[in-house]
Amino acid sequence: MTLRQIKPGGRGFLYVNSHPEGCAAVVDELWKHTPAPVTATAPGPVALVIGSSAGYGLAATVTALRTHRMRGLGIAFEAPETERRTASAGWYRTARTAELVGADGDFAFLNADAFSTGAKERALDHLASRYGRVDYLIHSVAAPRRTDPATGEVHHSVLKPLGSAYRAKTLQFDGNVPLVGSQELEPATDAERDATVRVMGGADWRLWVDALAGRGLIHAGFHTVALSYVGSELTAPIYRAGTIGAAKQHLEDTARGLQRDLAPLGGQAHTVVAGAAVTQASTAIPSVALYTSLLHAVLGDGFQNTGRQAAVLWQQLTGAAPLQLDEQQRIRLDGWELDDKVQDAVRERWLAATTGTVAALGDTAWFRAQVGRLYGWDVPGIDYDAPSRTTVPWPTGI
Template sequence: MTLRQIKPGNRGFLYVNSHPEGCAAVVDELWQRTPAPTGPAVAAGPVALIIGSSAGYGLAATVAALRTYGMRGLGIAFEAPETERRTASGGWYRTARTAELAGPAGDFAFLNADAFSVAAKEQALDHLAARYGKVDYLVYSVAAPRRTDPVTGEVHHSVIKPLGSAYRAKTLQFDGDTPLVGSLELEPADDGEREATVQVMGGADWKLWIDALADRGLVRHGFHTVALSYVGSDLTAPIYRAGTIGAAKQHLEDTARRLQRDLAPLGGQAHTVVAGAAVTQASTAIPSIALYTSLLRAVLGDDFQSTDRQAAALWQQLTGAVPLQLDQEQRIRLDGWEMDEKVQGAVHERWAAATTDTLAELADTDWFRAQVGRLYGWDVPGTDYDAPARTTVAWPATS
């Protein structure tokens, strides 16, 4: 057992260290908020493969699969272990706690690997084939800065840039504990940067996973796969939906349509899922999203839907408890609460009026900052940050 006195060591939205007890407490809260099963217990639940199971919507989807549906299967995440200088990543500690909670109730393992790699696919499929035979669901929730093409070996790096013209907009910044409204200007991406972002964040790897499952005969009749996406407000569209990330999301949606055709003979389905706004490590890296999300939270208060609430709604649709809620593009929509006209109108008014002087009355920056800290296990009520913490935590065994 290693006990260490640790501090956040953060600079802005980035934290050097994660707190293991705080990360575990976040998972405990998520588990308790997730509905317990209401029907009779089943001998063996469905089999799910969740890629990106350690954070954000992937974590919420994993907890809901385990807590509500008793699913079996495998979660995949790529998390950093503890070193002499730093703690393990927040996702490492969250995964360890998720496995502890799932242990008594189900049969779900976790693999720490680069989901983009051929080796990860082979290891995951070997496990699934040996343990379960076939898979019912695949949830793809991956956000990464780079991807190595498994065929060419080329490393693609994603960028967050507008397309066509420069982007200048308000941003939320913190000078110590003081929130500020600043501005940022980004030059447009070139064709190479756009294509690289599509290669990292588009649907190429998602399709490789589905093809690999199909080649091994692991796709059960009625199989359903989804990939998490986001649309958001027109306030952030120039840097998100109309930017390099948007090009990648469009590729993801085009991939869903191709997969839908490929899976039809097996009675299968493929959709993208448009989730609502959330504070994640990926979203904090996108200019203007922090300010937008803080304003949105101030407008909605407790009606701001958490990732676990949205994950519960998603699984209800995937399992057939309620019909799929599809838009004209055949995307599952979970963001109606965010995109409501009155809500967006109120956010637009606050956005226009937001300055450093007016920020306190227009945006919930305290909530946003606390949410960022929670990604790393900080700012979690009930956690003793003055006491030494056991930072050496084993990754769950994959038998």
């Protein structure tokens, strides 16, 4: 057993070390607040969750396992411990999730690059041999780069506006002091836009569905969803109207194509427009930190975390509640965020937010703590002065 004295390290919202006990406690909290099934007799359906170690993917996985006794496979791409650094936060979260499932569960975890052909082959071999067919595919992947499995070309995503430059209003911290500033962002080139679409669009989601169909692994009533976001007009220039927005549009176009292809098999495909959340992916987007801090200050307990949103999503996917579709056939989970009164209140605070006022207008301390929790820091009840067991094995699986 390796015990190490660790500190977060890093810069801005990026930490270089993760805390094992803190990451486990975050999963425990998510598990605790996820309802257990009313009955637990028959085995649950089979799900493949791509991106199961963080954000919405982690919440969808925990909810599926806890409430719906889901069987199947979760895929994540996480870094093991090295001499200089701890394992990644997702590594520790996955290990704890597997512990909570326990020996009675029937859900494995694969650590692999989901974009690769090899990961698809390993995953499908496992699913075919153990279950035969799959009921659900959840695609929740946010990545900075993707290697095209057909060409070997590496594409890099960028966070840029389209058409013209944009000055993004930002939130940073000097120690515990919140600072409101700005960041000038040059418009993306056509090549950068196209690369971002190749990384964050629907290409890989389509490959996964086609691979399942090609192996005869799609069960009658199969439903696949990919996570998307629309957000506020305040963040639109860098999000929905930017390079990521172009990728999300491609994702939604892909959903419509998959829906047509799956209909003869009795299947469905939708994008899921989730609400705002503090995730490792979202903290990298300029303006989102400030916006989310202000949004939480407006909503308080009405702010729906990823666990609450995942519970609503699974109710709809399993038929316990009807699908809440918009005119573009997207499942909407973001009504609480985009309510007109909520957005009016956030907009008023946004315009008034300066370094001198933001602590009163936004939940900046909450936001900073949420960022720490992504890596297992700032979790109540954890003794961060004590040495930690940082060597944690990946769950036994495939």
